[in-house]
Amino acid sequence: IRRANDMHQEGGYIPSPQVNVHLSDQYGSHHANDAAALFKTLDMDLNMFSSAMKVNSQYMHVLWFNLRVNESTSLNEVKDKLNANKYVALTAKDMTSTVFSFGRDHGHYGRILNQTVVVEQTLNVRNGNEINGFCFTPQDGNSLLSSLSATLWFLYPHSYKDKLNFLSNLFFDHI
Structure with a gap:
């Protein structure tokens, strides 16, 4: 579910x-x-399928x-694994506007650099092996962190993960 356009865009x-x-x-x-x-x-080789929809929002x-x-x-195991991943933040907030606002108020230059923000109360395990839920995608974390990671991997293929550690204090565990 995609936002229609970015905050700074007048059209679209x-x-x-x-x-x-x-x-x-x-x-x-x-x-x-x-x-x-x-x-x-x-x-x-994963079996993947997706659908796309735009909504009239500018947040995430x-x-x-x-x-x-x-x-x-x-x-509990799913939550523990998500908590252990430094690129994932968990939240009880169920609206993109409140997560976006948190990032604006507390993030580095108003940014959330995590790859995703998982809404805890939407997590569900069905039949013991199907995991369902919702997450929000902070575009800054998605594009900036991915681009930086790819660049460091290209330049330093054996040590890029160590070089990314300088960002660790900019990730949120919980929003």
Whole structure:
């Protein structure tokens, strides 16, 4: 679920939600196609499908996820794994505007650099191996951190993770 346009853009705003067509029978929108191609670089062939919709908001993208894992898990295990990932923030806030506002007030130059913000109360484990929930995508973390990581990986393939550690104090555990 994509925002219609960015805060600074004057054009491109839409008056109501707009759904997109599926460009691929296998992947749906280009998002799953891009993600599948990325995972293939890690020799992982994942069954992925996505749909896209724009909403009349300027705050953040929203992602509904449905993951099926091979081994049985519990809600507490899922939360523990998300908590252990420094690039993921958890929140009880269920509106993009309140998460965006938190970033503006507390983030480095008003930015949330985490890759995603998972809404805790939306997490659900079904049948022991299906994980569902919602997360918000801070575009700053998504584009800035990804670009910096890719650049460091290109320049320093054996030590790029160590070089990224200088950003650790800029990530949030909880929003």
